[in-house]
Amino acid sequence: MSSLQPVRGTHDLLPEDMRRHREVLEAGRAVANRFGYDEIATPIFEKTEVFKRTLGDTSDVVTKEMYTFSTKGGDDITLRPENTAGVARAFMSNGLSQQLPVKYFYGGPMFRHERPQKGRQRQFHQAGVELLGVEKPQGDVEIIALGVHFLKELGVYDDTVLELNTLGDVESRKAYRDALVEYFSNFKDQLSEDSLDRLEKNPLRILDSKNEGDRKLVAEAPIFSDYLNDFSKDFFVQVKAGLDDLGIAYEINPRLVRGLDYYCHTAFEFTTTALGAQGTVLAGGRYDGLIKMMGGPATPGVGWASGIERLSMLMTREVSAPKPVVIIPMGEAADKRAPIIADELRYAGYRTELGYSGNLKKRLNRANKQNACVAIIMGDDELAENSATVRDLVSGDQSIVKLDELTKKLSIYR
RNA sequence: GUGGCUGUAGCUCAGUUGGUUAGAGCACCGGUUUGUGGUACCGGGGGCCGGGGGUUCAAGUCCCCUCAGCCACCCCA
Numbered sequence A: 001m002s003s004l005q006p007v008r009g010t011h012d013l014l015p016e017d018m019r020r021h022r023e024v025l026e027a028g029r030a031v032a033n034r035f036g037y038d039e040i041a042t043p044i045f046e047k048t049e050v051f052k053r054t055l056g057d058t059s060d061v062v063t064k065e066m067y068t069f070s071t072k073g074g075d076d077i078t079l080r081p082e083n084t085a086g087v088a089r090a091f092m093s094n095g096l097s098q099q100l101p102v103k104y105f106y107g108g109p110m111f112r113h114e115r116p117q118k119g120r121q122r123q124f125h126q127a128g129v130e131l132l133g134v135e136k137p138q139g140d141v142e143i144i145a146l147g148v149h150f151l152k153e154l155g156v157y158d159d160t161v162l163e164l165n166t167l168g169d170v171e172s173r174k175a176y177r178d179a180l181v182e183y184f185s186n187f188k189d190q191l192s193e194d195s196l197d198r199l200e201k202n203p204l205r206i207l208d209s210k211n212e213g214d215r216k217l218v219a220e221a222p223i224f225s226d227y228l229n230d231f232s233k234d235f236f237v238q239v240k241a242g243l244d245d246l247g248i249a250y251e252i253n254p255r256l257v258r259g260l261d262y263y264c265h266t267a268f269e270f271t272t273t274a275l276g277a278q279g280t281v282l283a284g285g286r287y288d289g290l291i292k293m294m295g296g297p298a299t300p301g302v303g304w305a306s307g308i309e310r311l312s313m314l315m316t317r318e319v320s321a322p323k324p325v326v327i328i329p330m331g332e333a334a335d336k337r338a339p340i341i342a343d344e345l346r347y348a349g350y351r352t353e354l355g356y357s358g359n360l361k362k363r364l365n366r367a368n369k370q371n372a373c374v375a376i377i378m379g380d381d382e383l384a385e386n387s388a389t390v391r392d393l394v395s396g397d398q399s400i401v402k403l404d405e406l407t408k409k410l411s412i413y414r
Numbered sequence B: 001g002u003g004g005c006u007g008u009a010g011c012u013c014a015g016u017u018g019g020u021u022a023g024a025g026c027a028c029c030g031g032u033u034u035g036u037g038g039u040a041c042c043g044g045g046g047g048c049c050g051g052g053g054g055u056u057c058a059a060g061u062c063c064c065c066u067c068a069g070c071c072a073c074c075c076c077a
Helices: A015-034 A048-055 A060-064 A084-093 A137-154 A170-185 A193-201 A203-208 A212-219 A230-245 A308-314 A332-347 A360-369 A380-384 A403-413
Strands: A045-047 A067-070 A076-079 A102-111 A123-132 A161-166 A264-271 A280-286 A301-307 A325-330 A352-354 A374-379 A387-392 A398-402
Touching: A015 A102, A015 A123, A015 A137, A015 A308, A045 A048, A045 A084, A048 A060, A048 A076, A048 A084, A084 A102, A084 A123, A084 A301, A123 A137, A123 A308, A137 A230, A137 A264, A137 A280, A137 A301, A137 A308, A161 A230, A170 A193, A170 A203, A193 A203, A203 A212, A230 A264, A280 A308, A301 A308, A325 A332, A325 A360, A332 A352, A332 A374, A332 A380, A332 A403, A360 A374, A374 A380, A374 A403, A380 A387, A387 A403, A398 A403
Parallel strands: A325 A352, A325 A374
Antiparallel strands: A045 A076, A067 A076, A102 A123, A123 A301, A161 A264, A264 A280, A280 A301, A374 A387, A387 A398
16 A cells, blocks of 8 residues: 555646646746757766765755665766756766857756655756856846746746845855854854754854844844955846846845855845745856866856746646547447547647547536537438537537538637 | 644545444436436445554544654755
8 A cells, every 4th residue: 555655755747737837847948948048958867976076065965865876887876956966067078168158948857855845845846047158247137037037927926026145256255154153153052053063064054044042143143245355246236237127126135045165146036925934936046166166167157946846836827728629429430430530630730539438418528527629429410411510518509510621610629 | 854733435524422334525427318518306336544553342533653744943946
């Protein structure tokens, strides 16, 4: 019995789920295409080192969330927990540094061994974009604008807030990080257990602590803006100005941080309150240090990833089920002829179903359940005159139609 | 990984202080109606009560373990 349950944190996407899922993915693909981003796919697993190297040995993802295994050949493999590392690896594997900028869209499953809850699964799906080779703030603005278009396309933009922050360049962040460590080290006895841990791994995260005691300390902590150098300040000013020019609203959130060292400058998240604790629906930032850290040529990058399941939960719009044409043969000659007509209709592009068993009442009933728009009822007597009854299942109107005019007659149901 | 809540039919849920063959609505199948649907009426199938162990004359109900889901923390999309 328990072996019939899907593995914890995984879910089947039945047709209705799948339709919404695809709607999200196709919207992303279409919008990205408008911005000049082409779709790529990288393998869903990579050598473990690809993720270890890029995500850092101390990150949660690497220390406890990866699905790692060794192959028969002895390779150390990991199911991708995110896709930026994979795209970066592909960038280098294929020698793409010669044709910058590189603009990619991707979508597919990701795997993280976390405790499942609402909006969080162990296998989930992301759609994302990466822009490599643009060091200017215009790149950040373009990437965020792409996200806005995407969310608008899905009709969920108004349910989200864009939170924005800067992490500064390497120099600024190091200076701030040192200042934070120095400050919080004076209060080791007052910090929560989680934050003591963060002090080692990722001091910036302490700023975001929900612990009350921590928050009191945070209130008095050094402010990031005091540590930003002129270059970083100017960069952030330009990003904000670019967003203003496009009429994109945002809220500055100084506590919005990123754990990983290669992140710099812009960090942003589109969040919603409609999904419970897992409110981040699309998030990204700039990662100028990544490619170099992986052993490639220093190449700036910006990008984001979005959660397809989260977006599809947020999307209230109905995703309509397909409406087939149903052929109902009544009689021996009709039974023989129906598949041929169905075949023609299918070549003509109609979704076509055949209703074989039961009396007419049952077959019409089934056609309703199939959400059919029209039924073609073919009796032997009608067939003898090369015609059939075409019944509109919404209005109930019906008429006799010559078979060779069928395709034309049905064109209103396309 | 930690804590709290929950698990009865395909779905949403009843089920008394433990007491005969575990119920309803929706859905499904059949009939009223052998070529005209959505409505109505009548009938039917479907459950190891998440799984395992224990207490008891007797467990869906009480206890323990386990699995899964939900919620929060951690972290993230």
